[in-house]
Amino acid sequence: MKQLHSKIVLIFVTALLLYSCNAVKRVPDGKYLLVENQISLDGEPIKDQNIYAQLSQRPNTRVLGIPFSLHIYNFAKKDPDSTFQEWLAKKPKREERLSKRLSEKQLYELEQSYVGINNWIKKIGEAPVIIDEAKLEKSRKRLERYYRRRGWFNTEASYTVDGDSTQRAKVNYKVVRYRPYIVDSIKTQISSPVVDSLFQQTRSQSFIKEGEQYKAENFENEIDRLTLQFRNSGLYDFDTEYVTFEGDTVDTDHKALITYIIPDRTITTPDSTYTEPFKSYNVNKVRIVTDYSYSRRAEQFTDSINYKGFELYSFDGLDYKPKAITDAISISPGKVFRDIDRSLTYNQISDLNVFRYPTIEYSPDPDDPEGNGLIANILLSPLKKYNLDVNFDASTSTVQEFGVAFRTTFSIRNVFKGAETLELSARGSLGSSQDAADADQRFFNISDVGGNAALQFPRILFPLNTDKIIPKFMSPKTRISTGVGFQNNIGLDRQNLNLAFNYQWEPSPTKTWNLSLADIQYVRNLNTSNFFNVYRSSFDIVNDIAQASGYVYADPENPSLGIPEEIDQFINDALGDNPDGLVFTRDNLEELASVDERRDRLSEDNLIFSSSVSWIRDSREDTYDLSFTRWRWKLESAGNFLSLITDLANTEVAEDGNRKALGVEFSQYVKGELDFIRHWEVNQNAVLAVHAFGGIAIPYGNSNSIPFIRSYFAGGANDNRGWRPFDLGPGSSGSRLDFNEANFKLAFNAEYRFTLLGALKGALFVDAGNIWNVLDSQQDEAFRFSGFSDLGELAVASGFGIRYDFGFFVLRFDTGFKTHNPARDLGDRWFKEYNFANAVFNIGVNYPF
Template identity: 45%
Template sequence: MKKNSTKITAFILIAILICACNAVKRVPDGKNLLVKNNILVNGKSTNDETALNQMYQKPNGKLLGYKLRLNLYNLANLNPDSTYKAQFIKHPHRYDRWSKVLSAKQVDRLGQSFLNKGLNEFLKNTGEAPVIIDTSKAKKSLLRLKYYYFNNGYFNVSTDYSIDSIARKKAQINYKITTGPGFTIDTIRTKIMTPALDSLYKNNPEASILKSGNQYKTSDFEEEKNRITTYFRNHGAYFFQPTYITFDIDTIGKKNKANVTLIISNNNIQEKDSSRTEPFKLYTISDVNIFTDYSAANAKSKISDSTTYNNFNLYSYKKLKYKPRAITDAVFINKGSTFSDTRTTLSSRYLNNLKIFNYPSIQYEVDKRDSTAQSLIAKVYLTPRKKYSFGTTLDVTHSNIQDFGIGASISETIRNVFNRAETLEISTRLNIGSSKDMANPNDNFFNVSEYGVDLKLNFPRILMPFGTEKIIPKRMIPSTSISGGFSKQRNIGLDKENFTGGISYNWSPKRHNSVKFDLLNAQFVRNLNPNNYFNVYTSSYDELNGIGKVYNQKPINWGDTPEQQIRRDLTIPNGTTGFTNDVLTNQTALLPGDPQYKDVQSIEERRVRLTENDFILATSYTFTKTTKKDLADNTFYQFKTKIESAGTLLSAISSLGNLPKNANGNYEIFNLEYSEYIKTEFDYIKHWDFGKEKVLAVRSFFGIAVPFGNSNYIPFSRSYYAGGSNDNRAWQPYSLGPGSTNAVNDFNEANMKIAFSAEYRFKVFGDVKGAIFADAGNIWNVLDNVIDEKAKFSGVNDLAEIALGSGFGLRYDLSFFVIRLDLGFKTYNPAHEKGDRWFKEYNFGHSVLNFGINYPF
């Protein structure tokens, strides 16, 4: 607590120092600091973000209403070198004294030290110079505003500005806009010179952006240009560009209305020093030539191998290494088809998706063999990647299991394995780490390890015994992935062997939609050291041992240490197993219905569940839809849903085959009860961009997994947990819930989860961003064999157990990823008694510091 008090005191002192700065310290006399741009439209102030962005000058940035960067700049000495030298000019004997103690060279170097120069440079570069009002920039801003409102239909707009002093050396600029009435579109006519384009325009099923009665907006005219251009270029108009489209706006004799004439001129052809116009032609594809091993080095070499397949011509400068269909399936440009930009884009996407070529290039040239000059030859240039590529990675890790870890992996990618554009990825990994919580009899620093190998074979098509083209056409870029893997852990929990394998299909029904269908996803988890359970899950041991001290009636084991004999501690595993069996077979004073009896029963239920080997054979369907265009897009939403069914196929086969059940009334495979459950998830993310690098992001999640048939619980690997850097950041991973249990176990999980998060992001300075966040949610057990009522979700009233965490964070943007620090505070903790849940632990002592890579959602 003393350490926290010192930090808080230091933080307050720094804050007071910054706040004490004079904001106009570096504003020259006769000048004013720009405090606000106030836009008055017809006498009323507006917060139109687009209008405010027209300003050439904007006030200094704020952090939570405070001009932090301006005050940091004002703290800096802008001329530290001159200041350092001035003290010796003013006091010449001081330099001599310092030179005797240090040396003349060292005294000179002090002027370049961090405290004298480095700190001031940091404050200067991190801070922001005061924005001084410049009337010439104000006039430019006013002109921009005039164009902005003119482009939105206010043709009679008038503008003016004034500067109002609001304090000493502080002023605001008032931009006064008088719009006049807005003009609307009256009649819309067309004047299209090329008959073929005129016919296309009339047959276009898409509605025009421009509509009679709508207010005039220049942006609508630009959208209409793009709409027409896209339609024409997808229907053969190869040489057409948006510049051929103009609009004639006529307001003569109209009151606040404008007649619009859409004009599309003929094709302008440049020929040496002259030019001519002619009607546009609609082109068809006469040939599709694919160069399978093109490079700049062999561009002028002779073709040595070629073939024709389904009207595609394939050429190779060396021996053709691909089966023709592997390439032609990825090309949507067909001989005899109409030229289309969409087909070109689809072909580029599909060829890129094969991952065996570098940046495919598609070019067109007019076919000189066609006397009408209305045919194009499509040329597809493919530059193969290397058949073999080798990769290595080295990572330093930290987790809730490992205090320190070093991980390394080696991977090999083999392309075009079967000459049909397949890729085979083979990777091995090794991780060694240190954990003070794990068994370490030899006192070795590296006392935990994990190694594994993974294989993944990708096919650029759907592998099925029947055709799927009608259901999943190739424009959806389908692919098939067959994978398998093995990993082994040592001294990590119960020590595990994990075998995985599966086959999955992927495709994109639309540009921003994707589907993943796992036909089979198999996982076998084998616990190698189940007797170590109570050494790992110490909370369960402490609870069981506390009950055993009171109710254990067995004599002390001869192998017990003297300390154990004195404390009467249960040994692991013999003592814990023996006492649990005695309780559950009514050989102690505890009876069914006693609270401690239920506690022992619950501890044993969890031990059995977490130490049993698991076999999962699942089928799942995942659908994702996003409106995100690129990494810079901060106005989008993403929706993801998944449904998974495990064990259903095995149970159906067992039932049809009339296979026998074991003593527990369940089916087995390989002498192991397999898991059977159904699981569904919904995940929704939404971002709003408020400009000036201010973003509001929200996320909601709901997931539930219900066991049935062969199972009465969900395997640990398929269950949910709460807390952590990407969840509720006021709690550590696995330390929230289930329900109101106060995380009594070490790794708390359950089979239902609800989560909500909201985060407001803003710029602090440079590449440093800040955030204020709130996270809500919890996990519960439902429809399984957990008997603790506090952990179960029984009805709507249990929604009162949704925990709330809030806090703030910093992010440093490195362009290719973001380093994130978040400090979370427990705002509402359902583990406390009702009426005592709000702000009970809202302090630095109970806060949680999270480190993460990239944004949480």
């Protein structure tokens, strides 16, 4: 099989190499295919992609050195119309025979299909980049301009074309810089006194500094800085065109003498144009229309109210508490005009999620005697009060032969007239499984149903006023939610209840805080006797030990422990008074104790009362930003409040000495996580992405282990892609169990993403990571992290993937190979399972990180 794979790969590579010789089949005689650009700066070759981005022509996209897109383009016929007619005429009677079988319309459609297929091939491919003298000259000028904007005013650029007999050519650009210009002195010519006063207040913050090298970017930034400052200081009529610079470089010995020029405001009327000094404006009135629509713009308002200086109007009666709206508006009556207040108001109104994107307009106040008053008109158009989403799905898996699922969410906006949003959701699934716990033969014999309710307030709900700590421009929110879930004939038939009280606010567009005051989760397992039916690996371990010990089965013809009575009795006997005639090694007993402890932990009921705080910083400006950094950290603490209450109340104590709340041993632990993502845009067709994660949860007090639902697992499409979910670790244990989890995790990923054909993308990746037990009840050294030497147990996977970008989501298919498997013996871990027989295929939606 391996020889066959090798032959297939060899034939494929050979075919590509042979076909690549025909890359110039669409290059006209006397022309050259551009295969490489080379730029030298002051005699030294450079690789700076910012410089290469100035070139108007770049070679065809290559993957592993092969221009696949170009070859696909070349596969299409150059003139499909003519080719089709030539094909018809190639045999004398071909057209006659086709005309008898097909109508004239059908023959025309056949021709159009042929043309369409060829045009589609050209579209997904990439036309050859043929060297164009005009574009080379444009590139030369752009290189000179690039460096002149950075102070090398005397830069000279040239190029040469190095072609060969195969019609391929390399273009060599030569850039020579000379002595740069330095900003020597800075003067001002500012006409309006108010502008000059504002300028002097922040002159020290100028991007233009005496003694620094001239950079056009600094002047552009300075224009933006001053415009922003002036428009946020009352100068309503100011814009960027009023700020200009005059530079004197004549006979200055490479020194630039800079003069700021800011004239008075220009006013144009139908009869004349004149100037007058700029003046500072105040916002005299803020008028808010709460139910505006274009069709009703000429109607009269039926309701109005004045609230703390804000004027609120409506056509059909005011349906909102005034405070709920004014809290989201940063434009205040009686305050100096600030352009930033309009931007903040746009964002804050949108965050309410009860209005469409608002319209905000300013107009002069005709009643202002000094002529420097403004009226802010804010037009709000409500979204639909009620919204219903329904989703259905059908699936099959190894757990169920067939299943159907639904999820529906009913949203109600402005529930209490304070811009609150209530979401009521229900989910459910029915499945057919031969492995269901009950014995009936109904087709749909497993189910999972649940419901959630969440109420979101556009403010911080707290007994004290938090506006000074978390002002309204941070878009504060309070979310209260609850949910229930019921499983039947699935696993241990779990029931769960969730309650949560959370705060969220955004200090800046890149930073977000989340504070969970209370996150309560209660999990109840109804069918714990089904444990060994669900966790088959644990059953196999116990059954193998039973056979090795000489155990006499109730049914000797079927050497398999009965579930649950026989297997429970065997474990109790082995760990208690060892029955006569059975022989156990020390390792056997430790293994049985480990399985028994795991069964107790996974089948026990859980009560978790936690609080947490998390912080996210994401520099990404929009979905098209390919270079960004994202940080996230989270701290969580559980059980402290319940520990205090149960100690004071002297509640029930379990056999192991732990306190109970509501009849359940509650969990107590502290948990910390740090997550980092960094993306670099290598070039227009490639991105390098890296990811690092570390998390640890330490039990203490009322717990000696972490609840299963709060522990970590490794493997899967968004983690280590050489292993399936729950199939990696802990440590070097070798995935002995069905669901491998632990309380300490490290994960590192690197991925190189590149364009194959248009929306079809490719990726090469390396994943590393593992999970371990640390500071908990697990005693098996193979599972535990005991020191830095255990970092040698990091599992490494590498592989490749393809993705198709639909625009609103990405469909992903990755193939991961086990590169370093810590479950194998030392010295036998690298590349021992690096083949397709042991590969893991992952399907996912959107990028893994």
